[in-house]
Amino acid sequence: MRTFGFSEFLFILEAAKWTVALSLIAFIGGAIGGLIIALCRTSESALARTLSSGFIQIFQGTPLLLQLFLVFFGAPVLGLDVNPWLAAGIALILNSSAFLGEIWRGCIQAIPVGQWEAAQALNLPYVARMRYVILPQAGRIALAPTVGYMVQIIKGTSLAAIIGFAEVTRSGQIINNATFQPLIVFSVVAAIYFALCWPLSLLAARMERRQAMAQAR
Numbered sequence: 001m002r003t004f005g006f007s008e009f010l011f012i013l014e015a016a017k018w019t020v021a022l023s024l025i026a027f028i029g030g031a032i033g034g035l036i037i038a039l040c041r042t043s044e045s046a047l048a049r050t051l052s053s054g055f056i057q058i059f060q061g062t063p064l065l066l067q068l069f070l071v072f073f074g075a076p077v078l079g080l081d082v083n084p085w086l087a088a089g090i091a092l093i094l095n096s097s098a099f100l101g102e103i104w105r106g107c108i109q110a111i112p113v114g115q116w117e118a119a120q121a122l123n124l125p126y127v128a129r130m131r132y133v134i135l136p137q138a139g140r141i142a143l144a145p146t147v148g149y150m151v152q153i154i155k156g157t158s159l160a161a162i163i164g165f166a167e168v169t170r171s172g173q174i175i176n177n178a179t180f181q182p183l184i185v186f187s188v189v190a191a192i193y194f195a196l197c198w199p200l201s202l203l204a205a206r207m208e209r210r211q212a213m214a215q216a217r
Helices: 006-014 016-041 046-060 064-077 084-109 113-121 126-163 168-179 182-216
Strands: none
Touching: 006 016, 006 168, 006 182, 016 046, 016 084, 016 126, 016 168, 016 182, 046 084, 064 084, 064 126, 084 126, 113 126, 126 168, 126 182, 168 182
């Protein structure tokens, strides 16, 4: 039996780069999908609103762990070869798209009615109206909750350990199986997650305070 030492600590720490990489993939892909969902939710098309609403209900109404299982174990049934990297990326992107889409939908609808009416009075088409009038204002409102949601993405990557993705949690499990020192091992794992999430939480809180001060003026 091994004893937890510096090399074991480095093994877990090095896995943090895969946690960060998976988080970035989930956020970038989720941001693209989320923007599409948000625009569909606020679209003039009833079909687009219905489909986007159904997408959100499915991915917000089911556990992320179940979504990981469906992608990882369901894809081979359909004849698709999916490794843990790809499965985790797809599941997290879809899940993030649903949550970011709903967050940004709320930000778009938070724009005062007068701004919508002014854009319509200028006879701007829907795309120009959103691009030049609504989205720039909604983007400023969305900054704080978006940064806050990035914390949830980072913590959500820990579930990828279940399908064998070697991020921080999975590396901690491997070291624990070798050392049988769960208190030390998972304290290190928790400290790494805290180090990744805490700065984002502080940033989100700071943005919220600045936004509240700006609205109070």
